[in-house]
Amino acid sequence: MDPFDEASHVFLDWLKRSGAEVSPKIELKDLRNIQAGRGVVATQNIDEDEVLFRIPRSAILSVENSILSNEIPKATFDALGPWLSLILVMLYEYFNNDASNWAPYFRVLPNEFNTLMFWSEDELAELQASAVVHKIGRQSADENFKNELIPVIKEFAQVVFAGDERAQERAAEMESKEGMLLMHKMGSLIMAYAFDVEPAQPQKEVDEEGYASEDEDEALPKGMVPLADMLNADADRNNARLFYEEESLSMKALKAIQTEEEIFNDYGPLPRSDLLRRYGYVTENYAQYDVVEIQFDLVAQTASAANVYSEARFEYLDENDLIETGYDICASEPFTLQESVSPELVVVVETLLLDNDEFERLKRKGKLPKPEKITPKGAEFLHRLVQVRLQQYATTLDEDNLTATQLLSKAEATSKEWRCAIAKEVRIGEKKILKQAEEALEQMGRDLVNANGYTKRPAEEEEMGRGKRRAR
Numbered sequence: 001m002d003p004f005d006e007a008s009h010v011f012l013d014w015l016k017r018s019g020a021e022v023s024p025k026i027e028l029k030d031l032r033n034i035q036a037g038r039g040v041v042a043t044q045n046i047d048e049d050e051v052l053f054r055i056p057r058s059a060i061l062s063v064e065n066s067i068l069s070n071e072i073p074k075a076t077f078d079a080l081g082p083w084l085s086l087i088l089v090m091l092y093e094y095f096n097n098d099a100s101n102w103a104p105y106f107r108v109l110p111n112e113f114n115t116l117m118f119w120s121e122d123e124l125a126e127l128q129a130s131a132v133v134h135k136i137g138r139q140s141a142d143e144n145f146k147n148e149l150i151p152v153i154k155e156f157a158q159v160v161f162a163g164d165e166r167a168q169e170r171a172a173e174m175e176s177k178e179g180m181l182l183m184h185k186m187g188s189l190i191m192a193y194a195f196d197v198e199p200a201q202p203q204k205e206v207d208e209e210g211y212a213s214e215d216e217d218e219a220l221p222k223g224m225v226p227l228a229d230m231l232n233a234d235a236d237r238n239n240a241r242l243f244y245e246e247e248s249l250s251m252k253a254l255k256a257i258q259t260e261e262e263i264f265n266d267y268g269p270l271p272r273s274d275l276l277r278r279y280g281y282v283t284e285n286y287a288q289y290d291v292v293e294i295q296f297d298l299v300a301q302t303a304s305a306a307n308v309y310s311e312a313r314f315e316y317l318d319e320n321d322l323i324e325t326g327y328d329i330c331a332s333e334p335f336t337l338q339e340s341v342s343p344e345l346v347v348v349v350e351t352l353l354l355d356n357d358e359f360e361r362l363k364r365k366g367k368l369p370k371p372e373k374i375t376p377k378g379a380e381f382l383h384r385l386v387q388v389r390l391q392q393y394a395t396t397l398d399e400d401n402l403t404a405t406q407l408l409s410k411a412e413a414t415s416k417e418w419r420c421a422i423a424k425e426v427r428i429g430e431k432k433i434l435k436q437a438e439e440a441l442e443q444m445g446r447d448l449v450n451a452n453g454y455t456k457r458p459a460e461e462e463e464m465g466r467g468k469r470r471a472r
């Protein structure tokens with residue numbers, strides 16, 4: 001048997017011995033021919049709500065279930081937080097090889113990643129001005145490993161490397177390039193595979209309407225859920241979801257699934273840049289969630305250039321929680337400014353453009369301009385912003401389109417070629433949004449002029465332009 005299939009079989013046997021129930025109507029399939037690793041596929045028709053598999057909570061690879069949690073104080077794990085705690089546990093189980101409860105599971109997890117964390121500088125440069133380049137977090141992860149995780153590994157070296165007389169040295173070796181790479185790999189596995197595991201007994205504090213706060217959600221412990229994480233995702237074909245029960249986690253069909261159909265989880269409405277950052281792949285149908293970020297600094301610079309920069313107004317906007325590191329313009333179909341431009345950005349721009357009296361009047365009342373209303377001056381400012389944002393990319397959309405090739409399949413391309421082609425898809429998606437915004441703002445400018453009953457003729461425009469230049 002192919003070693004890849006052999007590993008899948010050993011994994012499924014182990015999972016069943018660990019108490020999992022797996023429907024005979026599904027199989028774990030080799031999907032490398034479509035560049036999707038392993039995936040879960042229906043072998044018979046499945047009904048809506050049918051349970052595809054049930055994983056006992058005890059089979060989850062988590063801090064709670066690892067014997068390491070008996071050896072290291074809870075306070076240490078609490079101080080590390082859910083992310084670093086799970087990395088520590090995964091390192092421990094990984095170092096334990098066959099002695100780990102999860103050994104057959106590790107053998108079906110990948111060892112190579114295409115996530116942005118593992119791209120070279122050259123490859124990242126192909127993303128040009130995409131804001132995702134600043135969200136990879138390699139440096140902060142390195143610092144967290146060095147300042148928080150490695151000290152714990154050193155302190156508990158005799159536990160983490162139990163039975164090894166080189167335990168202390170091995171702990172020190174975690175600072176090496178190889179050690180850091182291993183921690184990054186565990187971190188990347190968590191990013192692409194782990195679930196936020198809801199507790200057996202819900203402990204979330206809920207408000208009067210029964211909603212848990214976002215902070216409560218963030219605090220959920222992370223866990224690697226075998227088999228549940230073998231489901232690939234598809235933006236339009238999500239047909240299964242994981243349900244948290246007291247003793248187990250059940251993957252259920254959300255709709256009827258036909259024989260041979262792949263079973264897809266939902267990774268959420270991620271723009272392709274984030275899909276690439278977190279999961280290391282993109283597909284065209286995530287283009288519907290693409291976004292371009294307009295950095296706050298660019299708004300401030302454009303305000304300066306337009307002589308409307310005002311500390312007082314930025315302060316007021318900040319008091320109203322409107323100052324963000326960036327503002328999104330997202331894809332919409334058909335493209336409309338209302339749907340695509342972040343309402344916060346509209347409010348920021350319109351506030352900067354208010355005349356003094358109007359600003360003071362609104363401020364006295366604790367009010368702000370309405371996000372639904374873009375004024376002619378606002379449209380002009382946004383248009384400028386979009387143009388400058390477009391210029392931040394090293395090539396134009398037309399140049400990219402000229403050289404756009406059919407997305408190479410991973411099998412045909414070298415890793416570098418494949419990454420460059422994917423990066424180009426991502427940056428083309430962002431430039432398309434900016435171009436659509438540019439055109440819509442130009443149209444809005446024309447409509448506003450027409451609505452005022454005055455249409456500039458080209459000759460007049462020319463003259464006005466010349467006149468303006470003369471006046472300066």
Ligand SMILES: C[S@@+](CC[C@H](N)C(=O)[O-])C[C@H]1O[C@@H](n2cnc3c(N)ncnc32)[C@H](O)[C@@H]1O
Pocket residue numbers: 034035036037038039108109110192193229230231232233234278279280281283
């Ligand atoms: C949760 S795992 C799913 C199982 C994975 N295919 C495997 O073999 O281990 C997530 C990873 O699967 C891959 N993946 C998920 N959905 C995909 C899709 N629609 N097309 C290609 N690869 C996909 C990506 O590499 C992603 O990082």
